[in-house]
Amino acid sequence: MSDLNLTLHIWRQAGPDKPGAMKTYKVTGVSQHASFLEMLDILNEQLQARGEEPVAFDHDCREGICGMCSLVVNGRPHGPQRGTTVCQLHMRSFKDGDQIWIEPWRAAAFPVLRDLCVDRSAFDSIIAAGGYVTANVGSAPDANAILVPKTDADRSFEAAACIGCGACVAACPNSSAMLFTAAKLAHLHNLPQGQPERLKRTKAMVEAMDEAGFGNCTNHYECEAACPKNISRDTMAQMYRDYAKAMIAGRGEKKVSEGAG
Amino acid sequence: MNLDARIPSGPLAEKWTKAKFELKLVNPANKRKYNVIVVGSGLAGGAAAATLAELGYNVACFCYQDSPRRAHSIAAQGGINAAKNYQNDGDSVFRLFYDTIKGGDFRAREANVYRLAEVSVDIIDQCAAMGVPFAREYGGTLANRSFGGAQVSRTFYARGQTGQQLLIGVYQALERQIAAGKVKMFNRTEMLDLVTVDGRAAGIVTRDLVTGKIESHSAHAVVLATGGYGNTFFLSTNAMGCNVTATYRAHKRGAAFANPCYTQIHPTCIPVSGDYQSKLTLMSESLRNDGRVWVPKRREDVDKATRDPSSIPEDDRDYYLERKYPSFGNLSPRDIASRAAKEACDDGRGVGPGGRGVYLDFRDAIKRDGEAKIAEKYGNLFEMYERITGENPYKVPMRIYPAVHYTMGGLWVDYHLQSNIPGLFVLGEANFSDHGANRLGASALMQGLADGYFIISYTLGNYLAGVAAASRVATDHAEFRKAEAEVKGRIDRLLTVGAKGSRTVDSFHKELGSILWEHCGMARNREGLQKALDLIPALRERFWADVKVLGERETLNQSLEKAGRVADFLEFGELLCLDALEREESCGGHFRTEYQVEGEAKRDDEKFTHVAAWEYQGEGKKPIRHVEPLTFENVKLATRSYK
Numbered sequence: 001m002s003d004l005n006l007t008l009h010i011w012r013q014a015g016p017d018k019p020g021a022m023k024t025y026k027v028t029g030v031s032q033h034a035s036f037l038e039m040l041d042i043l044n045e046q047l048q049a050r051g052e053e054p055v056a057f058d059h060d061c062r063e064g065i066c067g068m069c070s071l072v073v074n075g076r077p078h079g080p081q082r083g084t085t086v087c088q089l090h091m092r093s094f095k096d097g098d099q100i101w102i103e104p105w106r107a108a109a110f111p112v113l114r115d116l117c118v119d120r121s122a123f124d125s126i127i128a129a130g131g132y133v134t135a136n137v138g139s140a141p142d143a144n145a146i147l148v149p150k151t152d153a154d155r156s157f158e159a160a161a162c163i164g165c166g167a168c169v170a171a172c173p174n175s176s177a178m179l180f181t182a183a184k185l186a187h188l189h190n191l192p193q194g195q196p197e198r199l200k201r202t203k204a205m206v207e208a209m210d211e212a213g214f215g216n217c218t219n220h221y222e223c224e225a226a227c228p229k230n231i232s233r234d235t236m237a238q239m240y241r242d243y244a245k246a247m248i249a250g251r252g253e254k255k256v257s258e259g260a261g
Numbered sequence: 262m263n264l265d266a267r268i269p270s271g272p273l274a275e276k277w278t279k280a281k282f283e284l285k286l287v288n289p290a291n292k293r294k295y296n297v298i299v300v301g302s303g304l305a306g307g308a309a310a311a312t313l314a315e316l317g318y319n320v321a322c323f324c325y326q327d328s329p330r331r332a333h334s335i336a337a338q339g340g341i342n343a344a345k346n347y348q349n350d351g352d353s354v355f356r357l358f359y360d361t362i363k364g365g366d367f368r369a370r371e372a373n374v375y376r377l378a379e380v381s382v383d384i385i386d387q388c389a390a391m392g393v394p395f396a397r398e399y400g401g402t403l404a405n406r407s408f409g410g411a412q413v414s415r416t417f418y419a420r421g422q423t424g425q426q427l428l429i430g431v432y433q434a435l436e437r438q439i440a441a442g443k444v445k446m447f448n449r450t451e452m453l454d455l456v457t458v459d460g461r462a463a464g465i466v467t468r469d470l471v472t473g474k475i476e477s478h479s480a481h482a483v484v485l486a487t488g489g490y491g492n493t494f495f496l497s498t499n500a501m502g503c504n505v506t507a508t509y510r511a512h513k514r515g516a517a518f519a520n521p522c523y524t525q526i527h528p529t530c531i532p533v534s535g536d537y538q539s540k541l542t543l544m545s546e547s548l549r550n551d552g553r554v555w556v557p558k559r560r561e562d563v564d565k566a567t568r569d570p571s572s573i574p575e576d577d578r579d580y581y582l583e584r585k586y587p588s589f590g591n592l593s594p595r596d597i598a599s600r601a602a603k604e605a606c607d608d609g610r611g612v613g614p615g616g617r618g619v620y621l622d623f624r625d626a627i628k629r630d631g632e633a634k635i636a637e638k639y640g641n642l643f644e645m646y647e648r649i650t651g652e653n654p655y656k657v658p659m660r661i662y663p664a665v666h667y668t669m670g671g672l673w674v675d676y677h678l679q680s681n682i683p684g685l686f687v688l689g690e691a692n693f694s695d696h697g698a699n700r701l702g703a704s705a706l707m708q709g710l711a712d713g714y715f716i717i718s719y720t721l722g723n724y725l726a727g728v729a730a731a732s733r734v735a736t737d738h739a740e741f742r743k744a745e746a747e748v749k750g751r752i753d754r755l756l757t758v759g760a761k762g763s764r765t766v767d768s769f770h771k772e773l774g775s776i777l778w779e780h781c782g783m784a785r786n787r788e789g790l791q792k793a794l795d796l797i798p799a800l801r802e803r804f805w806a807d808v809k810v811l812g813e814r815e816t817l818n819q820s821l822e823k824a825g826r827v828a829d830f831l832e833f834g835e836l837l838c839l840d841a842l843e844r845e846e847s848c849g850g851h852f853r854t855e856y857q858v859e860g861e862a863k864r865d866d867e868k869f870t871h872v873a874a875w876e877y878q879g880e881g882k883k884p885i886r887h888v889e890p891l892t893f894e895n896v897k898l899a900t901r902s903y904k
Contacts (some may be wrong), residue, residue, distance in 0.1 A: 014815060016471075031536045035649075041539055041767070048765050053811045054288065056819050060329060060500040062540050064645065065425055066331040081648075088648045102565045113471055115816040117327075124328050128440040130300070132433035133392045137312045144347065147401030148394075157394040157419055160426060164304070164330055171480040189650035 004030040004091060007099045008043065010055055013112050016119075020112065022101070029158035036079065036087030036089040037062060037069065056115040064088040064228065067163030070170070071116055072103040076227040077167035085165065085228040105166050107175035108211040120166050122212035123180060129208030130201035131184040133193050152190045159186035159228045171226035178197075178236050179223035181209050185242065186235035206243050262517060262876050264889040266818070267675045268372040273352075273895045277376045278431060280676070285717050285726035292317030294730035296480040297721065298465055300507055300631045302329030304431055304488030304706055305689025308713025311434035314443035316593055316718060316813065318725075321478055322435070323447045323467060325502055325822075333488060333500040334709060337424025338545035339408060340416035341706040343381040348405050352413040354378045359896060360472055364410040365669070365697020365851035367898050368523070368872075370891060372676060380715040381707050382607035385417055385680065393430045395419050406638075407547050408586060408702035408901070410594040416703045417806050420544050427706055430711070441893045451822065453751075454744045455483065455511040455685065456734075461830075462684035463734040464742045468752075470822060475745055477736035477750075481728050483863035484685045485511060486713065489668035489690040491524065493830045493837060494782075495774025497665035498530060498543040504826040505833045508672050508691050515526065516680040517887065519673035519693035522841035523834070525700055525850045526783050527666030528598035530553075531649055531659075532618045542649055543663040545642055546620070546702040548701035549591040550661065551626035551635065554598070555580045556619050557611040567612045570658050574664045579604055589903040596699045596862075597829075603783050604860065606662075613660045622658035623855060663783060665684060666706060667886045669696040669850065670840070673874040673889070678712060678719035681874075684728070693872070696708035698849025752814055757825045759810025766823045768806045773797065773834055781838050788852045790842040793855040794835060801831040840873055843886060866898050 005028045013020030027043040034042070037059050044054035060068040064085040071086045073079035078086045089163055091259030094100065102116065110118040148156075160183075168179040185202055194201075219234065224233045269276040269283070287295065299310040302324040310322040324332060344357040357378035362369060385403070389395060394405040396418050405414040419426040438444040442750045447467065458892040464479035491497035491503035510517045529544045556565045557570065560577045566573050583590040583603055593601070602619045605611060612618050629634050632655055636643070643654045650660070671693040678694070679685050689709040696704065732901050734740075776796050781791035804827070812818040844871045847862035856863045870890040 031535050031537055033651075034537045038537045038539050042537055045765055045767065048809055048811060052810070054820055056817055060326055060331055060502050061336045062331060063336055063542050063646075065336050065422065066326070066333070066500060068326060068331050083644075084648060090648065090651070091736045092651055117653045120327055121734065124330075124436060124439075124448075127433060129434040133390065134437065135387070135390040135392075137308075137434075137718070140386035143345070143385045143389035143395075144402045146389055148397050149401050150397045150399050153394050155398040156428070157391075160394050160419075160429060161422065162427075164328065187394065188392050188638055191394065192388060192391050201313060207269075212642075225516060 002096065004032060004094060004096045004098070006030060006094065009099065009101045011103045012055070014114065016113055017135050031090055034090040035062065035087060036091065037087050038089055039259070056117050057118045061086055062087045065163060067165040069106050069163055070118060071171060072105065074101050077105065078171040078228050083228060085232045091108045105116070105170035107169045109168060109177070111171065121168065122169070123164050123177070125212055126177065126181055126205055126208045127184065130197065130204035133188060134197060146192055146196065148191055152171040154186050156190035159183045159190065159231060159235050162231055163229055165228065167193060167226040167228060168223035169214065169236055172215065173220055174218060177209050177212070177214035177219050178239070179227065179231055179233065182235035182239040183190050183231045185239050187236065189242065199242060200240060200247050202242040203246040203250060204258055206239070262874070262887050263681055264517070264673065264874055264887055265675065266889060267677055268370070269676070273371060276372050277379055284723035286582065287722050287726050289317055293319065295319065295725050296321065296733060297482050298478055299323070299484045299486060299489065300465065300552065301332065301486035301691070302435065303334035303486060303488060303689065304427060304709030305330030305713040307332065307431035307435050307864045308710055309486060309688055309717045310444050311438050311485055312430065312718050313721065314438035314441070318699065320438070320444045321447065321480065322444050322448050323452060325449065325451045325470065327448055328631065329435055329446060329448070332428060333503055334706065335425045335428045338421045338498065338543065338704040339419035339547035340406065340423045341384070341611050342408065342415050342703040343385045343417060344378055344415060345382055345385060345708065347403060348414045350413045352739050354416050355797055356413065357381060357415065360411050361695070361701060362896055363901055366862065366901055367697065367700050367870070367893065368891065369695055369697030370817055371893060371895055376716070377695050377708060377711050380406060380711045383715055384707060384710045388427060388430055390558040391430045391434060393426050406547060407550055407604060408590060409549065409592045409598070410589070410701040418547070421547070421639060424706060427702065427710065452507045453748045454824070455514045456740050456744045457514055457682060457742050458738060460683065462682050463738070464736065464741065466741070466748050468748070471588065471817050475748055477741040477745055479734050479736050479741070481725055481733055482686065484660065484686045484688060484717065484721070485672065485691050486688040487691045488545060491665045491668050491832060493773070493834050494665040494777050495770045496538060496541050496594035496778070497531065498527060500542050501540060501784045504596050504829065506826050506829045508687070509829045509833050511672060511680070511685060513877050514682070515877070516682050516685060517569050517673035517876055518670070519671035519838060519872050519874045520840065521837045521875070522844055522851050523669035523849065524665060525662045525667040525669060526599040528595055528602055528663050529621060529661045530664035531646065532613060534614070537550045542645065543664070543666060544646060544659060544661060546595070548639060548642060551638070552591065552621040552623050552630070553580055553625060554582050554591055554619055554621055556605045556612060560609045563610060563612060563616065563899045570622070579605070579610070586903045593903045594699060596852070599783055600852060602663055608732050618660040618662045620658040621661045622656065623654065627655065636826065666885065667700055669693065669698060669700055673872065677723065678716060679720065679724065683723065686717060688717060698851055705812065735826065747858040750868060751825070752821065754806070755810050755821060755828070758805060759808055759824065761808045762809040764870050766820055766827050769800065769808060770772055770827045770830065772800055773831055777834055777837070778801070781841050784852050784854050784874060786843050790838050794842065797831065804828065836875060839884070840875065844869060844873060870898070
């Protein structure tokens with residue numbers, strides 16, 4: 001296969017409060033076996049050789065699992081290949097002479113730090129609000145004492161496969177984080193371990209999501225289409241039901257002092 | 262140098278119980294008066310930070326990524342070992358201990374390894390309670406599979422994403438403590454130095470990777486859980502950001518570095534495809550449960566086999582692992598499987614571009630179990646393989662080749678996981694303690710979580726019980742100021758040289774990697790190592806004269822980050838080769854061609870049944886090699902045989 005010569009249009013922004021703009025670069029001699037990020041490595045080597053600062057972009061594992069990479073390629077988060085992070089996208093998906101537009105995630109809750117890097121700590125705050133099982137180390141019963149039907153475990157796993165990359169938010173016209181939040185809830189709520197805190201968790205995480213500045217869902221389901229891990233929108237239906245139950249149940253909640261005795 | 266391992270006396274199986282009783286405690290009301298720094302947020306660091314916070318300590322946790330959930334533990338695929346014996350197939354704590362000691366070629370401490378096997382069962386309980394979605398049988402119990410170097414099924418897993426699921430469990434526990442105010446998390450922050458005051462660890466100096474700000478943080482104890490140094494080789498299965506900086510800077514401040522030459526080359530990775538390659542991707546060892554490894558028997562069949570593997574009839578295939586190691590077959594340990602692949606390729610029978618590849622073939626398993634069953638077990642791995650190579654492994658056998666994966670060496674620690682610097686603890690891959698000269702599959706996750714969930718909580722308490730809460734050093738102490746100035750000076754130097762230099766950081770890193778792969782990779786010898794020891798200092802000199810680093814200090818500057826890490830690799834690489842040169846034997850992942858019997862590693866137990874712990878002596882000076890003898894009271898040193 002012959003090497004590719006490409007024209008890239010890339011978002012450059014010097015810092016969080018600096019203005020940004022698209023800039024055009026040529027990159028030459030890219031193997032079709034290279035990954036998309038390796039293509040950017042090649043560009044960065046070529047830029048530095050000319051004395052220009054390399055393009056900053058987030059990436060780490062480069063095997064589609066850490067969730068750090070975050071590029072909008074030709075208008076699509078993670079690029080054209082379904083169920084694939086941009087680090088796993090390979091240049092055989094492109095043709096010689098192609099023009100490629102590369103932008104950061106765009107969402108008010110994900111401010112740009114530099115070039116293509118954004119701040120996704122809002123996702124951490126959603127998890128911190130309740131995306132866990134309260135089980136201190138040392139308190140666990142024998143693992144086989146908690147039986148989990150295989151189908152439930154599989155459903156839980158499929159939701160837990162979320163890598164927290166934020167493509168769902170970047171794809172959504174409202175910058176909603178519903179799929180991310182719902183995936184975590186579905187991971188925990190398809191397991192017996194997640195039941196005791198189920199309604200409280202749902203309410204807290206939905207509120208944290210709103211507080212972080214993510215938008216609402218208007219049923220476009222671009223999130224599902226962009227998700228590199230194919231998380232299903234069905235998880236959101238489960239979240240809505242639990243949220244409704246939590247709102248009703250919450251009216252009767254009373255604070256009980258722990259200090260008795 | 263004090264290398265007292267502080268191993269409790271008494272029978273092996275009672276040591277940890279005894280230690281737990283003897284270790285001093287900090288009372289619950291006093292724990293909040295202590296501050297602990299944890300560097301790294303993977304299975305070891307994240308688990309330690311969350312667990313110490315649960316106990317009541319104030320924790321500051323640091324990671325270079327944008328979230329603690331991204332630590333490279335996340336990429337572990339196959340599974341986690343535990344001596345649960347749920348399969349009723351003869352497993353026990355002693356058997357897991359024995360397999361691990363043997364797998365490590367009798368170069369690990371008995372007491373540490375036994376404790377690891379002992380707490381392995383608690384790890385599975387804890388992870389299940391936290392909602393880790395492990396694979397299940399239809400009845401709802403946990404499923405297991407086999408891994409290399411074991412004849413029992415003791416590996417727990419979550420498809421091919423076990424590391425991800427375990428790390429998410431850790432991350433969620435950590436976020437809970439962040440919300441509770443017990444952990445302060447510093448994302449996108451890199452540790453650039455360790456500060457010691459009066460011989461004790463007092464804190465660290467960091468750089469904020471977004472603003473470039475250099476800051477000091479002080480604590481009563483520092484825990485490093487910063488992973489391994491596989492990226493010294495440039496190409497490895499590690500994440501791009503994995504580095505040796507935290508542990509190497511601690512080494513320069515006095516912490517002994519143990520057994521740096523013990524590096525693990527993993528047999529099943531996707532082969533290198535070109536010089537643009539930035540990393541190598543692992544294909545889980547679990548695939549060897551069902552895949553069969555082969556190359557053509559005859560060199561003249563190589564071209565035909567490369568074009569169409571199915572054209573090679575059964576009789577003309579060499580299933581070399583099954584042939585050489587009939588009792589373990591395709592599940593031979595990693596070091597052995599890697600060397601066997603290299604031998605086949607060196608013999609001119611490798612397949613694919615450049616002849617550096619062997620087949621991992623699922624044809625027979627698909628015929629036996631059907632495609633659906635295989636897809637259920639390995640679907641995501643097959644997809645990943647196809648995305649990277651453009652080939653469908655259901656139809657065409659996978660092509661694999663060994664790659665640098667894990668490093669068994671690390672900072673020296675005693676039984677308490679404390680380095681030779683009081684107050685500096687080292688967990689997970691960053692320490693050297695449990696895997697000897699070779700790590701068995703599915704044992705890294707086990708060690709990370711054992712250290713983080715179940716060991717540090719006891720041993721750190723014992724240390725803090727002897728430290729006055731009021732003794733925490735303030736960050737305006739002269740030692741902090743000095744370390745900050747050194748860190749800043751180094752950054753200035755990189756940017757000053759960098760503004761005029763002509764070669765990029767990556768080009769230096771690639772050159773270092775190729776020196777190491779050539780001379781200190783799967784096979785090593787005196788001559789090659791000496792050559793590497795000439796080449797590396799010369800390369801380092803050129804780096805400091807001609808490296809190109811653009812951009813500014815006080816912004817997000819990825820070239821500057823990389824330059825600092827590569828500068829450390831360029832020093833550390835020399836230590837790695839020196840250790841390999843001075844260990845005149847073959848053991849586990851360290852294979853010296855001068856020391857072999859019929860192609861198998863030949864240990865020299867008389868001279869080398871010890872840990873080599875290196876003490877830094879200053880720039881340009883040869884470090885001192887100290888020795889901690891290893892004694893074996895419960896297993897007999899034997900030649901490893903998987904035949």
